[in-house]
Amino acid sequence: MKVSVVGAAGYTGGELLRLVHAHPKLELVQALSRRHAGRPVAEVHPNLHHLALTFRAPQELEPVDTAFLALPSGASAEVEAGVGERAETIVDLSPDFRGGGLSADGTAYRTGLPELFADELVGATRISVPGCMATAAILALAPVQRAGLVAGDVVVDARAGSSGSGAEPGPASHHAERGNAFRVYKPAGHRHETEIAALAGVRARMTVTAVPTVRGAQVLCHVTPPQPVTRREVLQVLQRAYRDHPFVRIVARGRGVHRMPDPQFLGGTNFVDIGCAVDEDGGRIVLVAALDNLVKGAAGGGVQSLNVACGMPEDAGLEFPGLHPA
Structure with a gap:
């Protein structure tokens, strides 16, 4: 299958080039960039x-x-209509078509989150991948919401590395700052709140903090259940939900230094790790999810979705397990 990457000079574009090149069923044809053509x-x-x-320049696609x-x-x-004339399938990593947007030819974009929407992805020719922090929060929250363990609003406290701001420098990404x-940088009203609501079925109040690391995103989701629960019950809900999904790992260790999901061990991987804690009185659930924002939160999620859409093994080209120490 011949593949090109439009916007290949950015951090997500670079990850797409790396993953597509190593994929056993994909052939990387072009890397397109307006600024770096030639x-x-x-x-x-x-x-x-x-x-x-x-x-190559984008018009040379x-x-x-x-x-x-x-x-x-x-x-x-802006470019989707022209790309659609030269590509049978489009996988978009931007926010432009999230939430069921339509392509220029009227085709509906499907949500690129196979753990929740695999059936809708089969045969899809237009795919839109959710945002990185939204992906972590949605995968943590969807199972507990479906199990009836969410009452009222959810507070999502997210932390993001600098690569999430893109490759173009700005005053806030300057190293000295x-x-x-x-x-x-976003204490209220983050746009991911609407994504989380639409895809996880909960009303989220989200705060985002930029932390001094390059890769990685971590979210802490504070959930009030309708009645007291135990950590064991929550873990069972998560384990049942993802037992057949290769890229979601439930972290349930009771001992050791790294008992909760940490993005430092997920660099370059397509995994999302999810863990949980529950207050002694069972009145609050804290879900913790971590991923590499450039892979599972972007490029890897796109490749995984394409695999499902085209009937290839879901993990094709995405087997890298991560490093320790990182």
Whole structure:
């Protein structure tokens, strides 16, 4: 299957190039970038020095089976019609088509979250991947909501690494400002709240803090159940929900240093780790989920969704297990 990546110079674009190149069923045809057209890919992504590939301008997109769009908000919507004329399938990583948006030809975009929407993805030709922090929160919250363990609003406390801000530098991403800061940059009204509500079925109140790391996202979801519960009951709900899903791992260790999901061990992987704690009186559930924002939260989630859509093994090209120490 021939694949091109539009917006290949960004961090998510680089991860798509890495994953598609290593995929047993995909052939990487083009890396497209308006700003870097004509330059070797390795100048921007030094980890891909082994790829003899040069960036091409977006208007040079050749006919392919699938095009990934790794573009900023608003940019995918501008180019989607033209890309659709040259690609049978489009996988969009931006916010532009989330929530069931329509492509230029009227085709509905399907949600690229196979753990919850695999049936809808089968045969899909338009796929939109949720945001990284939204993905972590949705996968943590959906099973407990479906089990009737959520009463009222949920508080989602999220922490994000700097790569989530993209490759283009700005005042807030300057190292002198970001390096040692724990900056609360969205204390209320984050746009992921609507995604979480639509896909997990809960009303979320979300706060996001920028933390001094490059990769990774972690969310702590504070849930009030309608009646007291135990940690064992919550773990059983999570384990039943994801027992057949290769990329969700339920962390239930009672001992050791790393008892809760930590994104430092998920760099480069397509896993999301989920753990939980419950107050002694059973009146509050704390769900903790972690992932690599550039992989499971973006590029890997897109490749995983394409695998499902095209009838390939769900884990094809996504088997990397992570590193320790990281």
